[in-house]
Amino acid sequence: MEPGYAPYEKEINGLREMQAVVGGSIQAIYPYQEPVAIVCNDEGILKHLPFNRSIEGGYGGVFGTFFVCGQGAESFCSLTPEQVKTYKQKFHQAEILLGAAGNEPITLKVEPRTKNKPSKGLSHPTPPGRE
Template sequence: MKILLVEPGKEPALKEIDGSLKSMQEIVGGTIQAIYLFEESVALICNDEGKLLGLPLNRGLRDEEGRIYDIVAGTFFLCGAPEDSDSFGSLTDGAMQAFKQRFAVPELFLNIDGTLVCLLST
């Protein structure tokens, strides 16, 4: 299964995994949570308890205006989520490129006087 791996502080990378629950849990470092945020048939798979465990903040999730409404903590990956199946699959080449670009720049999050600030790293 071809996935796009997104680690804190790093550029996204193409990775192949066997698609087992164990392989997915190893990537995110614990129990998985699938989030369906996109119009495309794509799932974002992250650690279900990433924020509670204090995993490093990784990437912001943005609304249509580009405002951050949530932040994914810890390593996550994107994979295909076929509509006619209850399992995950490979990302299409088009989705791979689109999401690689969308999450290309690592982000750094700072808490300044109770306000969360996002800096893009280079």
């Protein structure tokens, strides 16, 4: 999940790729009962990464790009097709951070941009050669 964008599927293999996706050291959080993790940049807020999505259960929110993965016996693993559908729906809408009440972010949910497609009215078109 990238800030402002709709969720999409991506294969990630190994620690280096995980770090590349989130832009630094990884941190896993486990806000759900089912065996899944949200993997994000450990210093996202300190590095002033853009707010991405709110996470219920007292976790506040995630800053910067994150991904959701399954938890295997000893390491992260792929999500099941049902989990992919669930988390794509759960995180479909992008969020704009307006403020916070304690550890609970106050956000405005908006329609997300789609990866590799310009949004209508939300941004300027990318000039040729700068894609």
